Amino acid sequence: MKNKILVFDIGGSFIKSSLYFQGEFMNKGKVATPLDSLEDLLVALKQIHNEFIDECEGVAVSMPGIVNSASDHMVHGGSLMI
Template sequence: MAILVFDMGGSAVKYGVWSQDSLVSKGKFTTPNTWEEMKTQLQQVRTSVNEEIEGVGISAPGAVNAQERRIDGISAIPYIHGFDIYSELETAFGVPVTIENDANCAGMAEFYQGAGKEFQQAAFVVIGTGVGGTLFQNGELVRGAHLYGGEFGLMILDQGKTFSQLGTAVQMAWRYCDRIGVDRATITGEEVFQRAEDGDA
């Protein structure tokens, strides 16, 4: 038996199968524009997996409200918010679904198995399309009263813009694409850094 796992990001959805203490059958697809397209892509991945799946684990942006079975707040994927996403996904997959905030997932991996496993208090900053984070106090994940514990990306840094808007390579590349008048998917953050090194002011 295995678990199908997805990491939903603002730019791409990565996936794999967790089986016998290792991640296999890894892949990714570009984050779709609508919820229906997302469900279709997720189901296609499920169909392509040869292993018997006992559950699905999802790392998702936003304030994941497991008690209310929905994702609250805001994120780089606006269409996943505000409805019973658990039931829709359980119907689509035919197995139980667990969802956790993406930054919390990354932080828990480090806290329980990685760089933070020797500590009781820790803070992790996660930089992707936006900026997320995780806080641990006395060995416990701090979710916060409104499920925003560790959401460093919401901090206002300059002229009303947030850490998420100003602090990632993806957002920088988008600003660069806007400035030179090309589609935002044209140039990556890596390419912007390379252009800067090659003398592009």
């Protein structure tokens, strides 16, 4: 049943992930953050998402940076300069 949220914490060293359901984090995992290209980062996120696609109904993302409120885009990614 799709009633969980897939949570990503994207950092300069690792992408941490977990399913969140009723106040609990489960299925925690982490992989090294690909820093060579945006495409590599997206592939890593998609691979994690594909593991839980049948269980999650949404995704939450935490990452370093500053949001430009006029454009709704991140304008600085801390260690994520890809």
